[in-house]
Amino acid sequence: MADFYDLLGVSRSASADEIKKAYRKRARELHPDANPDDPTAEAQFKDLARAYQVLSDDSQRSRYDQFGEAGVGGGTGGGGPSAEDMFGGGLGDIFETFFGGSGGGSPFGGGRQRGPSGPPRGQDVEVIVDVDFVQAVFGDQIDVELKLPVRCDTCDGSGAGENTQPVRCSECDGSGQVQRVRQSLLGQMVTASPCQRCGGLGEVIASPCASCRGEGRVTEDVTYKVDIPAGVDTGSTLRLTRRGAAGPRRGAKGDLYVHLRVRPDETYTRDGDDLVTEVPISIAQAALGTSMELETLDGTEDLVIPPGTQPGREFVLKQRGVHRLQGRGRGDLIARVRVDVPTKLSDDEVDMLSAYAAGRGESVGNGKEGLFSRIKSAFN
Template identity: 40%
Template structure:
């Protein structure tokens, strides 16, 4: 028997919305595949997401409590098979995501006469919005606060989201007789089932108004620009998403705003290539430095550091500088900086340098043809 959704989140069956959301955030942070090293982290993360989705939806939670975990899961699988979708579970991550109900609603409607077509007259949270924010690698290393300007829907200031002027005449909707719902009765294998759906003529309000707001044209919302402060954590990767709570579209019927999902794009810089939490840097050194060894200065995102080049270093060798890479997001420590050295061949030599290098090659038993080129001959000896 799989673990029930309340146990997955570690909450009681009478837990409220805020308690469930807080438990979800903690569990999602613990099991997110980008953070956790546990072999079953991805599966646990999916369970946490599904538990959150079901327990925060009043209709799904009611069905879950009445059916029990096993029957609910069986119905979910059956609905997924019938629809070809992923059932009610859905997939996503702690910074965004979501899933569809598939064929599950048809099954639940047969049992309970409800589903997604039920009443929508209660408070509803606004839609989530998505945008993108570009930062450079230095910002991702340090963490940064950015000002982000977006265009988003806002509650209409002239009608306060009602969609009609305050002095408009209100008339009872004749389609639903002011109930906001239209009820149908149908025969199912379990008997006669009564199903309520939101009235399309009045959108569930039960009232028809003589005028619509000229500012929002009856929508109750207008688009406006908003400037938002985004705190980007150190160590973030390209493609990860930050969730800004209550910065999305306005809710309906007094419901809260949705969230704003900010996808982060980290732009590379010339000095470094990023590989997860590690950085790579190419360092040019001279032939004498490679032969005799030297102490060189290497750039890092936290300032230059010194690195020893051993005598006899070959071109293409890679050295590791511990903890000089990117900070590990939501974990302690840093990645590493890998320095790949490239021996640079000089293009021009003065007479003294040429004589010294010719003497070096001859001491090793090489015959030098100046016309051919000293370094072409020298390379073959290495």
């Protein structure tokens, strides 16, 4: 989908009023009834409604500005209701919400008659899941357990008791909506709203199911197996379509959003797709060089420390880092040298270091008299 701001024709700093005015203008231009010969009009109109849905909500707009469509669920549907859910029905409802109707039909004279809006979609569900560091690097499959409204098995989601069926609502005569006429400066306007008696379903339950009390759904423990892609990090969100709460009376399920939180590792830290680990060596190893085995997430690697290595020097092991999320290859493993200075020395070690310092003309200790004894006592 194109950039939401471009769809509405506004700048990224546009105010809420400017966004609303721009939506009204574009909606009149793109409404399918105004473009009967354009087969893409309905899709464009839905994209426009999706853009307005996000940008008219401060929290969703903030996430979109930071992360794009991924921050609001991506694609159509996003992290909230769809354009049709938002306005309670089809495209006619969207237009009637902003501009009113005329004679029960479209403002452009389509004269469409709407039926019941149907059972509402279930709620979206969010859950935070902790994953291990290695699982985040290489990917894995985990179980996610939660309590969710699911379709009632007793009535198969209808909400009606045994050997009974829902009956037509007498308030709206099964249409799911009631129409009201009001006068305005533009003349007589007809608006439609969901029927309060049946909740817009067009049917009522005369004898509710004993298990779900007419809801058509009950709350149960549910376990989903969730694939964790390689390369995720804390803050990554997975969207599982139609794994959220079941809608009442056989309504569609909402979506499940799994927010990931990666447990820290004692050995490795993450810098984007790179891994960083510290390699402790002694003063002698730094000065004279050494070779050692370095444990990586892929196994053991040989690491050669050349003579004269300074603290903080980095050795890069290519393709030993994090798998790139939705991309190819991996980051690198950066082994950063840490030179450990001993805090306790034997008498012989003090003598050797003192002789070494004297040979290089270096001053050590904190006094002239009893220099070597002072050094020895400091380390004993």
